[in-house]
Amino acid sequence: MNDTESFFTIEQLATLTRTVIILFIGFATARLVTAGLGRYLKRRTSAQHNMVIRRMVHYSILALTLASALTEIGLDLSVLLGAAGVLTVAVGFAAKTSASNLVSGIFLMGEQSFGVSDIIGVDGYQGEVVSVDLLSIKLRTFDNRFVRVPNEKVLSSSVVNLTRFPIRRADLFMRVDYHENLDEIRDVLTEIARRNPICLADPQPLFLVKGFGDMGVDLQFSVWTTQANYIPARNTIQAEITKAFAENNIPLPKLHRVIVSDQSSREA
Amino acid sequence: MTSKQNNPNPWWGSFELPSLQSTQWSIGPLRLYVFNDGDEWRLGYHHSDVPLDDELILQKDVAIFPGDKVKLQKFVVSSEAKKFQLLARVADRPVVSHAESAFHVMPKSSITVYLSTPVWVEVKIDETSLIHIPSFRPSDSWFGPNTITGELCYTSITMVRYKKEILPKRCNRATTQLNIRNNGSDPLIVKSLKLPTPNLSLYVDPENQLWTQSLSVERAEDGTMAKIRLDDGPPQEEGPYRLVSSPRDNISRNMFVRALDALLKQSQEYHR
Numbered sequence: 001m002n003d004t005e006s007f008f009t010i011e012q013l014a015t016l017t018r019t020v021i022i023l024f025i026g027f028a029t030a031r032l033v034t035a036g037l038g039r040y041l042k043r044r045t046s047a048q049h050n051m052v053i054r055r056m057v058h059y060s061i062l063a064l065t066l067a068s069a070l071t072e073i074g075l076d077l078s079v080l081l082g083a084a085g086v087l088t089v090a091v092g093f094a095a096k097t098s099a100s101n102l103v104s105g106i107f108l109m110g111e112q113s114f115g116v117s118d119i120i121g122v123d124g125y126q127g128e129v130v131s132v133d134l135l136s137i138k139l140r141t142f143d144n145r146f147v148r149v150p151n152e153k154v155l156s157s158s159v160v161n162l163t164r165f166p167i168r169r170a171d172l173f174m175r176v177d178y179h180e181n182l183d184e185i186r187d188v189l190t191e192i193a194r195r196n197p198i199c200l201a202d203p204q205p206l207f208l209v210k211g212f213g214d215m216g217v218d219l220q221f222s223v224w225t226t227q228a229n230y231i232p233a234r235n236t237i238q239a240e241i242t243k244a245f246a247e248n249n250i251p252l253p254k255l256h257r258v259i260v261s262d263q264s265s266r267e268a
Numbered sequence: 269m270t271s272k273q274n275n276p277n278p279w280w281g282s283f284e285l286p287s288l289q290s291t292q293w294s295i296g297p298l299r300l301y302v303f304n305d306g307d308e309w310r311l312g313y314h315h316s317d318v319p320l321d322d323e324l325i326l327q328k329d330v331a332i333f334p335g336d337k338v339k340l341q342k343f344v345v346s347s348e349a350k351k352f353q354l355l356a357r358v359a360d361r362p363v364v365s366h367a368e369s370a371f372h373v374m375p376k377s378s379i380t381v382y383l384s385t386p387v388w389v390e391v392k393i394d395e396t397s398l399i400h401i402p403s404f405r406p407s408d409s410w411f412g413p414n415t416i417t418g419e420l421c422y423t424s425i426t427m428v429r430y431k432k433e434i435l436p437k438r439c440n441r442a443t444t445q446l447n448i449r450n451n452g453s454d455p456l457i458v459k460s461l462k463l464p465t466p467n468l469s470l471y472v473d474p475e476n477q478l479w480t481q482s483l484s485v486e487r488a489e490d491g492t493m494a495k496i497r498l499d500d501g502p503p504q505e506e507g508p509y510r511l512v513s514s515p516r517d518n519i520s521r522n523m524f525v526r527a528l529d530a531l532l533k534q535s536q537e538y539h540r
Contacts (some may be wrong), residue, residue: 008295026531060350144499165415165416166418167410167415167420196407197405197407198407199407199408199409200407200408200409200410201364201407201409202364202409202411203415203459223411224415225408226408226420229408
């Protein structure tokens with residue numbers, strides 16, 4: 001009992017209480033300030049900038065809180081910082097990859113090729129950007145998988161941002177028989193696009209003869225639509241093309257395979 | 269009971285519908301069904317395949333809502349409301365109208381053209397908006413110098429007209445008079461026009477035809493900017509007008525300046 005009393009003097013208990021209070025206030029302040037800042041920035045900046053600023057402020061307040069708490073319990077921060085300098089060199093060698101990702105992350109945030117909620121394709125994955133952090137970006141793929149791509153990889157590879165611009169072109173490919181009237185087919189396709197309200201009237205649809213293939217004439221028909229209507233436009237237009245081709249007696253060529261049985265080799 | 273009118277009464281206004289009764293409106297291509305089920309209102313609608321359908325029919329006591337085409341919505345109301353309101357509103361995005369062929373406005377001269385845009389129908393009960401639907405759903409369109417910058421609009425299925433006398437009378441479309449003046453030193457070629465529909469008020473003339481505020485576009489002398497002015501109402505020659513609905517987005521009626529290519533286009537070509 002005497003040992004305990006000598007260990008926890010009233011003064012030490014007071015110091016400990018002050019430290020706990022500082023930590024509590026610091027954590028609460030960080031949460032409150034971050035939440036308030038998030039609301040303030042919501043309509044003023046992009047979601048990505050909002051997140052980065054909130055995290056920077058949050059961790060800065062936590063760092064200050066921790067520093068105050070350590071000072072309160074009597075630790076000399078200059079000694080800690082000196083040790084941190086030596087430690088940084090050691091950690092730097094060990095965490096070369098992380099440092100590279102960190103620097104790449106800063107470049108990525110500066111470049112602003114994409115942001116949170118954009119749909120991007122990178123490193124063989126396609127999905128919605130959930131967060132852009134200092135070490136990696138996180139994606140939610142369309143089949144609801146979570147993918148973490150290191151920033152270094154993002155910076156050194158090609159990234160396709162599918163939602164950067166407000167409108168997008170949907171390319172549809174088809175093949176028709178050689179004897180079909182291409183002018184009539186163009187008119188049928190143009191009318192389909194004209195009647196579909198989610199296909200943009202302007203820019204006008206594109207009809208392109210791609211070339212003469214083994215089985216018929218290869219065609220491309222491209223319509224423009226908004227980002228939100230991209231998938232509905234693709235689906236409805238393809239369904240309407242099939243229907244309109246059937247109504248206008250425009251058959252789509254079928255693949256015919258002729259299997260020749262080599263009797264002579266069998267007999268041999 | 270069905271009533272079809274050649275010189276129709278306005279389809280907008282306040283209407284009584286007692287409990288367990290239904291009604292159907294044909295407003296141009298729009299078929300709107302309203303059923304008062306006491307503590308719940310059912311609203312259904314669909315569009316006919318004829319975009320320039322101009323019939324206006326009120327049919328009461330419709331037994332059931334027809335077919336799969338109807339989009340049906342149910343609204344639980346707190347009070348025993350027996351009245352609903354139909355409102356005519358301007359389109360919720362700008363509407364682009366095209367000229368049959370590009371027209372030239374010579375330097376220091378002006379032209380007056382007429383543009384037709386479909387109106388939107390809003391259904392309200394107890395001042396609460398229930399649905400808000402186009403009388404005809406126009407195709408989307410992009411208006412801008414390229415595919416990166418611009419504005420999402422609707423495209424009008426009717427062409428720019430140059431004479432007021434030949435304007436067809438349609439119950440679900442509003443006409444806008446637009447005056448274009450060219451103060452530049454070279455001819456102004458116009459292929460399509462973007463009408464800032466959400467900024468315009470809607471009026472009705474003595475024949476119950478809908479009009480929007482008139483507006484004027486004046487090409488500045490430097491040739492790249494345009495001054496736009498919203499008039500106090502539609503053209504005054506046809507008699508007194510009544511206000512039907514206010515603009516969706518209020519802007520100052522005073523002149524405001526925009527880049528000319530944000531309003532008028534000389535061609536429809538984009539780099540692919």
